[in-house]
Amino acid sequence: MPRLSADQARAYWRRNLNLMAKLLLIWFVVSFGCGILFVEQLNQIQIGGYKLGFWFAQQGSIYVFVLLIFYYSRRMAALDREFGVEEN
Amino acid sequence: MELKTLTYLVVGASFALYIGIAIWSRAGSTRDFYVAGGGVHPIANGMATAADWMSAASFISMAGMIAFMGYGGSVFLMGWTGGFVILALLLAPYLRKYGKFTVPEFIGDRFYSRTARVVAVICLIICSVTYVIGQMKGIGVAFSRFLEVDYGTGLLVGMCIVFFYAVLGGMKGITYTQIAQFCVLIMAYTIPAIFISLQLTANPIPQLGLGSTLTGSDTYLLDKLDLIVQDLGFHEYTTDFRLSGLNMFAYTASLMIGTAGLPHVIIRFFTVPKVRDARSSAGWALLFIAILYTTAPAVAGMARLNLMQTIEPTAGEYLVYEERPQWFRNWEKTGLLEFEDKNGDGRIQYNADPAVNEMVTIDNDIMVLANPEIAQLPNWVIALVAAGGLAAALSTAAGLLLAIASAISHDLLKGMIRPNISERSELRASRLAMAAAIIGAGYLGFNPPGFAAGTVALAFGLAASSIFPALMMGIFSSRVSKEGAVAGMVAGIGVTLCYVFQHMGIMFIPSTAFLGDMSPNWFLGIEPNAFGAVGALVNFAVALLVSRFTAPPPASVRELVEHIRVPAGASAAQDH
Numbered sequence: 001m002p003r004l005s006a007d008q009a010r011a012y013w014r015r016n017l018n019l020m021a022k023l024l025l026i027w028f029v030v031s032f033g034c035g036i037l038f039v040e041q042l043n044q045i046q047i048g049g050y051k052l053g054f055w056f057a058q059q060g061s062i063y064v065f066v067l068l069i070f071y072y073s074r075r076m077a078a079l080d081r082e083f084g085v086e087e088n
Numbered sequence: 089m090e091l092k093t094l095t096y097l098v099v100g101a102s103f104a105l106y107i108g109i110a111i112w113s114r115a116g117s118t119r120d121f122y123v124a125g126g127g128v129h130p131i132a133n134g135m136a137t138a139a140d141w142m143s144a145a146s147f148i149s150m151a152g153m154i155a156f157m158g159y160g161g162s163v164f165l166m167g168w169t170g171g172f173v174i175l176a177l178l179l180a181p182y183l184r185k186y187g188k189f190t191v192p193e194f195i196g197d198r199f200y201s202r203t204a205r206v207v208a209v210i211c212l213i214i215c216s217v218t219y220v221i222g223q224m225k226g227i228g229v230a231f232s233r234f235l236e237v238d239y240g241t242g243l244l245v246g247m248c249i250v251f252f253y254a255v256l257g258g259m260k261g262i263t264y265t266q267i268a269q270f271c272v273l274i275m276a277y278t279i280p281a282i283f284i285s286l287q288l289t290a291n292p293i294p295q296l297g298l299g300s301t302l303t304g305s306d307t308y309l310l311d312k313l314d315l316i317v318q319d320l321g322f323h324e325y326t327t328d329f330r331l332s333g334l335n336m337f338a339y340t341a342s343l344m345i346g347t348a349g350l351p352h353v354i355i356r357f358f359t360v361p362k363v364r365d366a367r368s369s370a371g372w373a374l375l376f377i378a379i380l381y382t383t384a385p386a387v388a389g390m391a392r393l394n395l396m397q398t399i400e401p402t403a404g405e406y407l408v409y410e411e412r413p414q415w416f417r418n419w420e421k422t423g424l425l426e427f428e429d430k431n432g433d434g435r436i437q438y439n440a441d442p443a444v445n446e447m448v449t450i451d452n453d454i455m456v457l458a459n460p461e462i463a464q465l466p467n468w469v470i471a472l473v474a475a476g477g478l479a480a481a482l483s484t485a486a487g488l489l490l491a492i493a494s495a496i497s498h499d500l501l502k503g504m505i506r507p508n509i510s511e512r513s514e515l516r517a518s519r520l521a522m523a524a525a526i527i528g529a530g531y532l533g534f535n536p537p538g539f540a541a542g543t544v545a546l547a548f549g550l551a552a553s554s555i556f557p558a559l560m561m562g563i564f565s566s567r568v569s570k571e572g573a574v575a576g577m578v579a580g581i582g583v584t585l586c587y588v589f590q591h592m593g594i595m596f597i598p599s600t601a602f603l604g605d606m607s608p609n610w611f612l613g614i615e616p617n618a619f620g621a622v623g624a625l626v627n628f629a630v631a632l633l634v635s636r637f638t639a640p641p642p643a644s645v646r647e648l649v650e651h652i653r654v655p656a657g658a659s660a661a662q663d664h
Contacts, residue, residue: 004654013653020177027173031166031344036336039159043327049299049308054326057162058154058385059295062169062378069176069371076181077364085656087362 004085012083019075023068031061091467095234098471099478102272103249106482109265110253128263130365134372136263137356139270141168141373142380143219143484144226147273148477149541152455154388155395158323160330161388163339163618164541167548169374169381170340171347176370179348179556180357182563182652184366189358190491191351191555192499198562200645201570202504207577209495211554212351214581215547216492217529219350220485222543224533227481229453232422234474239422240534246481247530254486254522263359266487269479274379276476280460280469281383284390287463294386313389316396319403321440325389332613339545342620346548349556352484352491363655391459398462399438399447406435415461424451453541485526492525493518542617546588549620553580557627566649568631571638576631584623588616 004012034042035057042053050059080086128136146168154161186194192212196205224243227250232242278294285297289309301308314324322328330336347353356373357366399407409427419425426449427436439445457477460470497518502509509517554577561568561576614622 009650009654016653023173023177027170031170031340032337035162035166036333036340040327047299048296049301049310051310051326054159054162054310055299057159058165059382061166062381065169065173066371066374066378068173069374070368072177073364073367073371076367080364080655083654085654087364087655 004083008083012079012085015079016076019072019079023072026064027068030056030064035061091470092236094467095471095474098468099234099475102475102479105268106265106479107253109268112264128359128361130360130369131372132263132267133356133360133365133369135270135376136266137353137369137373138376139266139273139479139483140356140487141353141377141484142270142273142480143544144223144230144477144481145541145544146380146384147277147480148226148229148456149453149544151384151387151391151459152452153541154385155392155455156450156452157330158317158325158328160328160336161385163330163336163343164545165381165385167340167343168347169377171344172370172374172377174344175348175353175357176367176374179354179559179563180366180370181363181655183354183559184357184360185363185652185655186648187358189355190494190498191354191559192495193503195555195558195562195573196499196503198645198648199558199568199570199573200642201574204558204570204574204577205499205503207574208555208558209499211550211577211581212495213492214585215346215349215550215554216351216488216495217525217532218550219352219544219547220488220492220525220529221532222541222547223481223485223488224530225543226453226477227485228533229422229424229451230457230474230477230481232424233419233454233457234478236418236421239424242422243530243533247526250482250485250489251523251526253482254489254526266483269483270376273476273479273483274376276472276479277380277387278383280463280465280473281387281390283465283469284394284459284463285386288390288393294390295382298386298389309393310389313393313396316393316400320396320400320438325392331615334612335614335618338614338621339618342549342552342618342624343545345552345556345624346550346620349551349554349559350548351495351551351555352487354559355487355491355494387456387459391455391462394459394462395455396438399436406437409434409436412436413461415458418461419454419458422454423449424454425449489522489525493521496521545617549584549588549617549623550581552620553584553623553627557624557631561628561631563649563652566646567635567640569635569638569641572631572633572635575634576627579630580623580627583626584619587611587619587623 034053039053039057042056043051045052047055077086150161150164153164183191183194188194188197192205192208195208196202224246227246228239228243230242231237231246232239235242235245281294282292285294286292288302289297289300290303291297291300298309302312310326314326317323317325330339357369360366360369398413401407409429416425420427426447428446428448430444430446431437437444437446457473460473497514501517502514557580558573558577561573611619611622
């Protein structure tokens with residue numbers, strides 16, 4: 001198994017952290033943001049029988065969470081291949 | 089067939105299935121016992137994690153809490169799912185790469201300190217035992233209804249079954265049994281929800297039904313619900329904040345961080361073959377969990393509506409007590425539902441004002457179990473729900489007991505006291521530890537500190553304030569020293585425990601609440617269940633501060649941190 005140079009290892013880790021930061025921002029916005037902090041403003045908008053803020057708090061945030069994890073998993077698998085650190 | 093016979097039959101059949109699987113896949117080695125040999129497929133692992141995760145709190149208690157809290161109940165929905173995002177991104181892949189058996193083992197190695205390991209074991213035991221108490225409440229409710237006995241007797245029967253079941257199997261047995269349990273519990277949860285959604289809105293998908301109009305009218309279900317509860321003096325369902333925005337923020341954060349810090353969930357990611365699988369396994373787990381969690385708000389809203397309309401069939405005209413339905417009579421036997429005719433008119437008056445309200449006790453935890461009866465669904469559906477509730481409670485209790493057992497036998501006994509202990513003695517010790525934990529938690533479960541979901545929330549707060557910060561700093565910083573980590577964990581869980589115990593009693597025994605319940609004086613209006621988020625902040629702050637003033641970790645630890653950040657070369661969970 002070829003070892004990464006210190007520079008490569010740093011670059012790999014930085015790319016990982018960048019991706020993480022973006023996804024965690026979305027994670028924060030859909031739950032704490034739309035579901036709690038801005039819930040009253042969003043509740044002014046109604047979709048079907050759902051007030052939008054209420055929908056984010058009880059439905060929407062959960063759907064986004066699932067997508068976030070699968071997206072992260074796919075992107076990291078690609079990153080592992082790019083740096084040649086995937087497992088056999 | 090009569091309901092009682094049918095329930096015995098369905099519950100009996102599901103139990104026979106679990107026990108059969110447990111015997112068939114009995115653990116032979118410590119490796120099987122703790123991490124199922126490290127070879128479970130990510131989807132199978134995701135399903136088992138989901139069953140492990142969705143406990144009595146999720147299945148029995150959560151929708152009931154939401155039904156009475158309305159929008160405020162969202163903290164459970166977001167908190168218990170959002171945590172998986174943190175877990176998948178920040179912890180699971182790295183802990184899998186590290187490849188040991190237990191969480192304290194990682195903390196002990198990363199912080200090059202036996203003290204850190206012991207502190208982690210103690211934190212782990214405190215949160216797991218609290219969690220098991222919550223499960224015991226759920227198990228007690230389910231068995232008391234199902235056997236039509238009082239809560240205490242139901243709890244005792246439940247303890248015996250958990251004991252037999254968890255002590256036998258170990259992780260290998262638990263993993264396969266939990267897959268079966270997931271199937272039972274998810275069917276038991278969704279089938280009645282589909283029936284009720286069809287009845288009320290003609291939409292078979294509960295997630296959409298909650299946002300639809302009621303059958304034969306133009307009124308949206310949620311609007312109708314808002315109207316009815318407000319008429320009786322309750323707060324509007326869809327906007328009812330839990331105390332305050334800040335409290336909801338802290339509550340959600342506490343549950344999320346706690347999810348990522350609970351040892352029995354983390355252990356799950358040691359059982360997959362690869363780092364890549366640890367990432368995707370968390371996604372599968374959350375997908376399976378989301379099926380229940382997005383159905384729960386529909387169950388909650390519809391159950392509340394049905395309950396209100398049963399008790400007040402037409403506006404201002406309450407149900408006559410003598411004409412109460414069978415489910416009402418059944419739940420009265422458990423003592424979890426009580427009526428007191430305050431104004432002597434023989435009718436059940438339900439109101440937000442405690443002075444005139446005659447529904448003196450409605451334990452939130454009965455809602456999900458009573459729901460199919462309130463909606464007058466066929467008997468086999470009601471029997472299925474009983475089986476599902478028990479599956480949820482049993483699978484989680486078993487996973488938690490395993491985490492407790494491995495902490496005591498592997499971390500304390502083998503890691504500290506007797507390193508030369510044989511595999512057989514280690515297995516025996518862990519089974520003994522499980523038995524002790526069941527008895528302890530069962531005893532405390534006779535006087536639970538709240539509804540099952542509330543009690544479980546406390547366990548999350550404790551995990552959030554102690555284990556999660558230590559793990560995260562261990563992975564993301566190579567500068568945090570052993571002194572920093574130990575001080576952080578002690579400060580975090582210490583602050584949280586003091587806050588919880590002073591309001592709810594030492595180990596939740598009510599008479600020992602030394603400062604009494606002083607909700608007006610809550611710190612920034614944050615309730616004890618939500619305080620884990622503050623505890624976690626204290627942990628981070630103390631650990632980082634102390635690390636600044638103490639010697640940095642040795643070079644070997646910095647290498648360890650570099651090593652776990654890159655997937656290649658991860659080996660299977662191994663002996664050492």
